[in-house]
Amino acid sequence: MTASRTIDIDRPDEDLRPEPRSTRPTQPALPRLLGVATANPPHRYSQRELLDLLNITDAKIRGVFLNGGIETRYLTLPPRDREGEFRVETQGELLAKHRTQGVRTGAAAVRQCLAGIGRDLRDVRYLVAVTTTGFLTPGFSALLINELGLDPDTARLDVVGMGCNAGLNGLAAVTNWSATHPDELALLVCSEACSAAYVFDGTMRTAVVNSLFGDGAAALAVQASGDTGAAGSVSSSPTPALLTTSSYMIRHAVGAMRYDWDEDAGKFSFYLDKEVPYEVGAHAEIVIDKLLRGTGLRRKDIAHWTVHSGGKKVIDAVKINLGLTSHDLRHTSSVMRDFGNLSSGSFLFSYQRLLEEGRVRPGDHGVLMTMGPGSQIESALLQF
Incomplete structure (x- = not known):
């Protein structure tokens, strides 16, 4: 049934013209960050405990462990042999650890994230x-859908092998x-x-990696809505909109961070060049200026x-080159202190602490920034 119209017979031409369409611009759908949660495996160790457990006596290596700004980390250490010593794990055992711990902590983070915003597993569409x-086939997207019992028509994507910057690459896919x-x-x-990527061979190369990285997972819920509200969230936490992103690849440092095959160890080994902090710091301004342009x-x-x-050196380099204060990077430093480098999810651990702090105000702008192999710097601009 069509709506009736009353025609003024004294102005028939005007009243018979089509009703004008609204000239009000349509508000684009804004991807909003609804909530975040994190999870870790059960075992937490101090750096000093790890030195004793791993029988590390070399003074230089002990210094790397104790002077890097890290106090504790969550790890899944190797199984012990009959003499009570840690056994050397095969690449197959490390891969099994990656799968078991990755699915377990990932699923736990998802459940906590959804509970925090009052949503159900059945609501997840991507x-x-x-x-x-x-490296797994099928990857974590399929394994998590199966583990969590998500709908089989849930769309999915795996971002694999991009390193510590990959969380923001994944966020770009989610918001798009x-x-x-x-x-x-x-x-x-x-x-x-x-801890599924460790090689214990007593060299400084592996010691730097083994002193730095920890285990953990983070989940972030995103939903776009023309409404400036929380898009169905019942959480009282801020739900910022993602406004734009920016990327920058330091091409001459493409091999500065890499995960490659160690023939002697018979497994993959991660490598960090000592120049990484300085390369990241020297190019931080470029990516942030591009982000704000x-x-x-x-x-x-x-x-x-x-x-x-x-x-620690990476954080200091970013702080100096961007003219930031220790207070500006307080959550970045505290996450490193309490968890170590959590690779792709580290920035979400820091973001969670920012929200829990309760200092964010409507209208505030925030920057997310990650860096990793490529060498790549990623950034995103938020408005709360």
């Missing part, structure tokens, strides 16, 4: 799973999907079992900085 600490599927719930899950914002307008906990 899942992006990020990892670097092992959300923008074209308004009012549907998407999840980003970063699940890393870094055209927004009318300057660095001093950013109220909240959430930077990847890549290591």
Whole structure:
């Protein structure tokens, strides 16, 4: 049935013209970060405990463990042999650890994330799973859908092998999907079992890696809506909109961070060049200036900085080159202190602490920043 119209017979031409369409612009669907949660395996160790457990006596290596700004980490250490010593794990055993711990902690983070925003597993329509600490087919996206009992028609994507910057690459995929599927719930899950990527050979190369990385997972819920509210969330936490992203590859440092095959050890081994902090610091301004270009914002307008906990020297290099304070990077440093480098999910651990702090105000702008193999720097601009 069509609506009736009353025609003024004294102005028939005017009244018979079509009713004008609204000229009000349509509000684009804004991808909003609804909530975040994290999870870790059960065993937590101090750096001093690890030195004793792993029988590390070399003074230089002990210094790397004790002077890197890390106090504790969650790890899944190797099984012990009959003499009570840690046994050397095969690549197959490490891969099994990656799968078991990755699925377990990833699923736990998802459940906590959804509970925090008052949503159900049945609401999830898209899942992006990020990892670097092992290679599986099918990947974590399929394994998590199966483990959690998500609907079989849940769309999914695996982001594998991109390293510590990969969480923001995954977030870009999630927000792009959300923008074209308004009012549907998407999840980003970063699940890393870094102890499944360790080689214990007594060299300084592996010692740097073994002193730095920890195990953990983080889940972030995203939904786009034309409404500026929380898109169905019942959480009282802020739900910022993602405004834009920026990437930068340091091409001459493509091999500075890599995960390659160690023929002698018979397994994959991660390598970090000592120049990484300086390369990241020297190029941090480029990516942030590109991120803010055209927004009318300057660095001093950013109220909240959430930077990847890549290591003490990396954090210091970013702080110096961007003109930030220790307070600006307090959550980055505290996550590194309490968890170590959690690879792709580190920035979400810091983001969670920012929200829990309760200092975010409506209208505030925030920057997310990660860096990793490539060498690559990723960034995203948020408005709360």
